[in-house]
Amino acid sequence: MKVKICGLTNLEDAQTAVAAGADYLGFIFYPPSKRSVDLKTAGTIVQSLRATPNCPILVGVFVNEAGERMAQILDEVRLDLAQLSGEEVPFLVGDARSPIYGRCYKALRPTSLAEAEADAEWYSVTGNQYSVISKQSPISTLQSPSLLIDTYHPTLRGGTGETGNWEMSAQLAQKIPGLMLAGGLTAENVAEAVRVVRPFAVDVASGVEASPGQKDPRLIRAFIQNAKYSLKNASLMD
Numbered sequence: 001m002k003v004k005i006c007g008l009t010n011l012e013d014a015q016t017a018v019a020a021g022a023d024y025l026g027f028i029f030y031p032p033s034k035r036s037v038d039l040k041t042a043g044t045i046v047q048s049l050r051a052t053p054n055c056p057i058l059v060g061v062f063v064n065e066a067g068e069r070m071a072q073i074l075d076e077v078r079l080d081l082a083q084l085s086g087e088e089v090p091f092l093v094g095d096a097r098s099p100i101y102g103r104c105y106k107a108l109r110p111t112s113l114a115e116a117e118a119d120a121e122w123y124s125v126t127g128n129q130y131s132v133i134s135k136q137s138p139i140s141t142l143q144s145p146s147l148l149i150d151t152y153h154p155t156l157r158g159g160t161g162e163t164g165n166w167e168m169s170a171q172l173a174q175k176i177p178g179l180m181l182a183g184g185l186t187a188e189n190v191a192e193a194v195r196v197v198r199p200f201a202v203d204v205a206s207g208v209e210a211s212p213g214q215k216d217p218r219l220i221r222a223f224i225q226n227a228k229y230s231l232k233n234a235s236l237m238d
Contacts, residue, residue: 001194002143002201003224004180005208005215006061007035011045013215018049018056020224023201025049025056026083029073030063034212035205043077050078057143059083061107067092071099081144083107090122107148107182113168117175120147124176145201146178163189170197187222191230202227 005017006026014025027042028035037045042060049055060079062070064086074082082104084092092098093106106123110116124146149172151164163184173179182203185193190202206212208219 001228001230002180003227004059004201004203005205005220005224006059006182006203007033007205007209007213008045008215009035009037009041009213011048013217013220014045014049016215016217016220017224018052018054020221021228022056022220022224024059024203026059026061026203026205027077027079028061029065030061030085039073039077046078057081061085064088067099070104074100074103081105083148085150093123105145105147105180107150109150110168113171116149116168116172120172120176123147124178144178145180146176147172148180148182148203150203151183166193166196169199173197173199185223187219187226190223190227194227194230 002023003021004024004026005013005022007028008014008017008025017025027037027045029039029042030036046058049058058079059081060070060073060077061083062073062085070082073079080103082100084104085107088106092100093104095101106119108116108119108123110119149164149169164182169179169181173181178200180201180203181193181197181199182205184207185202185204186207190204190207194202204223208215208223210216
């Protein structure tokens with residue numbers, strides 16, 4: 001089970017996540033978010049992380065940003081992947097002419113299974129895109145999520161703390177390899193979410209915070225441990 005700790009704004013929290021075994025770290029480049037980070041701060045954090053031998057996959061989270069600008073930020077900050085959390089067009093994900101082709105995945109906030117299935121057909125990455133070549137990581141081949149499923153909210157772009165529809169996500173996970181689950185996950189409920197959905201990875205931001213943008217080290221460690229051992233425990237009970 002892979003784990004992404006998202007909404008990081010400082011090096012201490014990032015290092016805590018690395019030490020706890022996080023597989024992905026997320027940096028939000030969307031100023032309206034309470035967890036947004038500026039490029040200079042993110043670059044400083046990433047520089048320190050890249051100097052460690054066990055650096056996770058580093059993800060920039062964007063909302064309706066131009067493809068060229070996202071590619072520029074990935075290179076400038078030395079990030080591996082872009083997460084598209086707005087109303088981005090499928091071209092950016094699936095067309096080889098896209099400036100971030102093979103370096104991104106789409107986050108969806110569906111209101112129904114039918115909507116989720118339709119969007120997944122447009123946005124899910126397959127084949128060579130699922131294993132991407134990173135310009136930044138010492139590990140040249142990285143495993144990218146194919147899609148991220150988050151809780152629907154009419155105005156917010158994630159980080160709501162509201163739990164999503166796990167039954168719907170479970171149906172998607174059966175059809176879509178590489179599905180990352182987000183939305184209202186905490187150290188207390190992530191094991192059950194993994195047992196029900198069986199995703200490729202789980203993503204948390206607000207669920208491991210002391211306050212917006214400031215993580216709680218105890219919650220980070222508990223979340224990662226509970227997520228990574230949940231499938232093993234579930235198999236024993238099946």
